Amino acid sequence: MTWLALLLVGCGVVDLANRQRAPRWLPPVLGAGVALVLGLLAGQTGLRLLALLVVAALVVLWSRTVARAFDGGRAWPPLLVLGGGVLLALVTSGLVAPAAGPLDGWWHGLTWPLAQGVPVERALLVLGVLLLQPSTGNVVVRLALAATGTVDPARTATQAAADPGDPSHELKGGRLLGPMERLLIVGLGLAGNLTAASIVVAAKGLLRFPELSSRKEQEQVHRLTEYFLVGSFVSWMIALGSLAILAG
16 A cells, blocks of 8 residues: 555645645645655665656646646546546555565654554555545545536626625635544544544534525525535545545
8 A cells, every 4th residue: 555655645745735825846846756755765666666656647647637627627637647546556556565664664663652563554544644635635626526517616706796695605614624524534433433423424514504595596505505515525535435545
């Protein structure tokens, strides 16, 4: 799972850098650079260096396709890049030798109780999954909404100008709530308490219900409900898929 972990780490770093409004060249360079450095420290040398370069290339490709999608391009290419990269890493996971090198020595030298008996590959995978939740998860949700035609920014902007009381204006917390709920679900899953994670999912639906109430027209409510359901289910699938990767 080392290659998958490095891919997730790289993509997570890319999207966190993009969130800081960094220059366009910086996120792909930073993401690919972090993946390469961690891979080399984890002993991915020799022939495995070719796989490491593929991981770095996928990170750069993810960054570029996401930028194009948000500039008005198609939303499905970055989803294919990320999904294909994860699938490729999973299929080839049996070819990866156990991580070694300086990173392995440093990890096993730690005195933290949580680090005791945990392989460095597992630690890298947990790091990649955690980095995936805050910003990359939001990016995937936005891409999925755009790819399914659930979001029409031009129409929303027109309605915002025409009706300041539109209930959609109140749905401003999703970009903060999404990462928080995904991290909470992953954390509860790692702690072995998936029942509590299901309570989080149910609670979100109850708390969001008043925001989906129409003041005027039912058509607007249906659009907001679709937006909420599609975005929420994609967000939950990211968190649950992350838990499935960690359980594999």
